[in-house]
Amino acid sequence: MSRDAILAKVRDAVSGAGGTERVTAVHERLEEAARATGPGAARHSMAEWPGQFQTALEHQTAAVIRVAKAADIPQAVAGYLSSVGAAATLRAGSDRALASLSWTEAGVSIQPGAATAADAVGLSVALAGIAETGTLVLASSAENPASLAFLPETHIVVIDAARIVGGMEEAFDLVRGAFGRGQMPRALNLISGPSRTGDIGGRIVLGAHGPRRLCVVVVDG
């Protein structure tokens, strides 16, 4: 069995440090993880996080729209889609809060399900936002299929301003809170801007394989 042979070779290579001490150290390290945080992730105060988040996302060419309350989301999305010339037909998961909004009044139709190759616009909900780097944190589920973030040319993400945190470690705290210690959704997608490539002549081109456009709707209320 290669498994046992590889682990035996690795164990021989590192065995100088002794057996039980190593086991204890590793155990503590894994237990401690939930409390540890990195240095200076958030140089800004909590009140500044949404602004910092917006600036960082815009720097990555994402559009950011702030609305006062959830009921304003459909109008904001409709306005954005019309401004970029996209059809007002969205694909979205079964997130209840999103589904309960007045999309029809805003002239937007929503088709439920995972994304298909024909879908032009995907709509997701973020579990968290990271102010430092302008990063969206999406957890996959039936409410929020991961394909929505990659197949359509335009990706729209709704995030509650209260879920914007300073750094990546704080976002992981929210993930642990939602799924439990050591547990993860099938896919946790950290998204910082639209799809891009610099592989031809070093020039950045948007929309390499995933969305050409990313629009983030921040709900303040």
Added chain:
Amino acid sequence: MSAGPRDFKANAATAIADAGLQRALAGLPGGLVAQRTAAVARCPEFEALRDQGRDIRDHTLANLDLYLEQFETNAKHAGSHVHWAATATEACKIIADICAFANAELVVKGKSMVSEEIGLNAHLQRGGLEVVETDLGEYIIQNRGETPSHIIAPAIHLTQADVEADFRRLHDHLQKARVFHDPADLVAEARAILREKFLAADVGITGANFLISETGSSIIVTNEGNGDLTQILPKTHIVVASIEKVVPTLNDAATLLKLLARSATGQDMTAYTTFATGPRRAGDLDGPEACHIVIVDNGRSEMLAGDMREALRCIRCGACMNHCPVYNAIGGHAYGWVYPGPIGAVLTPGLLGLEQAAHLPNASTFCGACETVCPVKIPLVKLMRGWRTAGHECNGGAWPLAAWSFAARRPRLYHGSARFAAAILGAIGRSSGAFHWLPFARGWTRHRDLAAPQGRTFQQLWSETKRGVPR
């Protein structure tokens, strides 16, 4: 350019004479250097992060057996199948068997250095599979039958015109009269072609930037999103990762991710960082039905046991090669294998054997630029020097170097010889100022002149200065 690090000297000479390559190299690594410098300037804690990154990697390597076991337990708990491969051959066989079990005909791939290392594509293709690289740079070089020339920018050695010529030849079902105004048109064409491949693929293979013990997750980082389409759309997802990719916790991964993007491309975060944990869950509408993780040793456990362990800290950002004057002069292919630049000069002898790669650690001026930017502070100069010493000992080395070494360890003999040589060479060469040719030193004079000594040796000048003798 011939294959193999044994041919490094000839490859380097060819690369320097290759006008197209020199054009491609002119701006690109330098651009990445400038972007990294700007990103580091925006992150005042970057130096502290480098120390933490180094400590995380060292702690993990010192306990690698335990973290691998913990990773395996948690990955299995999430529903992944975990496989172990001691060698490249075994890894290829495991992956081919998984593809056969999935009745696969078409395999899409995300960018993976270890899959290059084990020769995975060729193995799968010999078995009758169609294998398509989906990272744009990898797609471009796959179609040319080349290996990556840079670990994060695999087609950095090519210009836009090279890619256009390839696409016209390769995509011959498209209109001949189509015009490519700029890179965006080329990207759009590749996107459309590769989108069909994603949708039709039976198996998706990705590498892993990290494996997380705490959760049994694998992480991939891409700017294009190709790694995500590779793992979301096909029914079977295979992750191939080498043993040293494991890190203890999500927070440790966070520290390393903060270092990775800034060091690699100068972004604060790469566009897509994805943590994948097992196959699709009950109720999920997308995601793979089966998830396999193949953990590959292929020589790393030997490196872990020896003097080169610090090289296993590497997180594959490419900063060392971007900052390397030798890499910038010759590009990645001259190194003759998968990993170019300073990290390649250390890894390749470790993974392929020193007899294959003895030239690579000599391909350095020891300026140390690589070390000053390495996000996990790998002492690359020390490690390259270690390989040079080992190479010298194993093949006897060049006799002038052996003679120099003999003398250098005997100060009186050394100073006497140096004084003698300086006087003789000075007397002969002072008028012309330099030698174009010298016996026993053609390795030097073939490529540059040797400046003639102008009198006393450094040691003599030093002792005179200390005594206060005016010059």
